[in-house]
Amino acid sequence: MSEILETADAAEEEIRHLAKVQGELWTDLPTDLYIPPDALEVILEAFEGPLDLLLWLIRRNNLNVLDINMAALTKQYMAYVDVMRGLQQGQRLELAAEYLVMAAMLIEIKSRMLLPRPEKVEEGGEHDPRAELVRRLLEYEQMKIAARNLDGVPQLGRDFQAVDVYVSQLAIKRLPLVGSEDLLDAWRAILKRASMHKHHRIGRQELSVREHMSRILKQLQSSGRLLFTELFDPADGRSALVVTFLALLELVRERLVDIVQNEPFAPIHAQVVAPIDHPEAI
């Protein structure tokens, strides 16, 4: 029960606070569902609706709800509704309507309590008209306390923070990755565009030839001229020798390398084609 009283205290605190905010507008706490017109706004803000107000009245004042002057209350509520309709306060009108419904419910309960009870009640039939109201009040009260408890749970951003450690990034530039499949795809794209041309199967052997062409060119680039035999290394094996020879032939055919022999049986040399020596190459 202490929780409930705390709630009532909190509500009272809230009303006092609101009343202060509103200036000297209204400082009396309500004693029944009757709301003085000048306190209307404060009441509407302080309570979460008629259930809340009724609960507070019962808990705080030991109010016998059936002692409320229902006729006067109803009249008063109807007047609010009129006032609010005039002010075009849609939101408030709706809320006032909730209070009105509550008043209607209380009137219904009271009227049924006044009626003489039937002597014998059928099973599950007639029951105390207040039971439903009590059930709703209790359920609301439960949620009201639950809401307060929920608000008491430590909350991210309010009661604690997530840690935020800076992630340092290495200053290395990420380079695009390329796989050999990407190159094959690129080639296929080229071929697709050039599909009118005659196609030919190219195998590893020819790739080796082209690689050796690059190697021989690089070698000749640095030394200028080399003995034919220096281009071959018997240690590479027979097939490598053949590929090297093919590469040399291709280089000659593409006019990138000259093979020279100054006289019969003299050593054969390979050299980079020089523009001065071969102006007719154009």
Place this chain on the structure above:
Amino acid sequence: MARKPTPAEQAEANQLIEIKRILETVLLASVGPMTLTEIKRVFEMELSNDFLRRGLEALRDDWQGRGVELVQLAEGWRFQTRPEYQRYLDRLNPEKPPRYSRATLETLAVIAYRQPVTRGDVEEIRGVAVSTQIVKTLEERGWIEVVGHKEVPGRPALFSTTKQFLSDLGLRTVAELPPLPELAKDIQLGIPLEALPPVE
């Protein structure tokens, strides 16, 4: 320890130290909570859930008694500051997040404890209309979401709380929410209570 650890035990202990170091780094740097699946992805080698959980629990123990703690939440594991240290953080950043109105908190409580519920259910319990603004506020915070529709006329949306709501409250499951207060046994209506039938 009386017995000397075997080489295998020693190797596992060393591995645990390194794994804890990586876990700590990644979790400290992570913006949000990390699930076990995400944490697993960090490692080159395949780690068993069991081994990983042992590492996380050992790390949590290591952080005992400090201003920051490792916690397991609905959305995974996260390092967060302890509420006791909030006052220091508040002095640094005095701007507090706005407190929710009672209407918003009550709506949240009904959704949290009675989920899944329609807006009509919330209104029934609170006895007042629930404004669209309240629902929007809670949705934008990422605390409630529509999980379906009730098969009644109008097919109203059914709301539940989210995993983020639980994580933001430092919880793993809805069952860890503060227990619902017991229904009061009676209410003073000015009439002897005995006259009332038992209330369910």
Place this chain on the structure above:
Amino acid sequence: MARKPTPAEQAEANQLIEIKRILETVLLASVGPMTLTEIKRVFEMELSNDFLRRGLEALRDDWQGRGVELVQLAEGWRFQTRPEYQRYLDRLNPEKPPRYSRATLETLAVIAYRQPVTRGDVEEIRGVAVSTQIVKTLEERGWIEVVGHKEVPGRPALFSTTKQFLSDLGLRTVAELPPLPELAKDIQLGIPLEALPPVE
């Protein structure tokens, strides 16, 4: 310590422990680096810059050898991950690696499969001009190099792929590139391959 600390020393040591704990918490939660002035604001009591700095340095020492370190920058102090741990964090947020344009890849493919070739050869095969930027990109990457000049007017450079290109692609020789099932060889030479000596 051979000498027993005096009560005053003991008190200061305890204070330092608590201050380190607060510093750690606040710095771990802080989004950006914190200046000494900001850090000072966190504490109720007035702390000297000297004492605070000692606390920060002691805290930095405590974090030695872990995946996160406390560093002092121009803007202040902050915790940050050590670069050695970036690979773990990268696996968590796998950033899509940048890709080369189609033009760059095609140029590279022509050079790889038809080396040595001039830029003109590449252009002829691809049917479009090759921008200087593409060649520069591939040269800067260390994947192609000039191996000679073709003795035609203008003496255009002959490009080949490099050893680094092969090792970056995990290949030992160019012959390990995927063989081309259909290669329009005659695009480049206009001469049928049959004219070449038979290949073993």
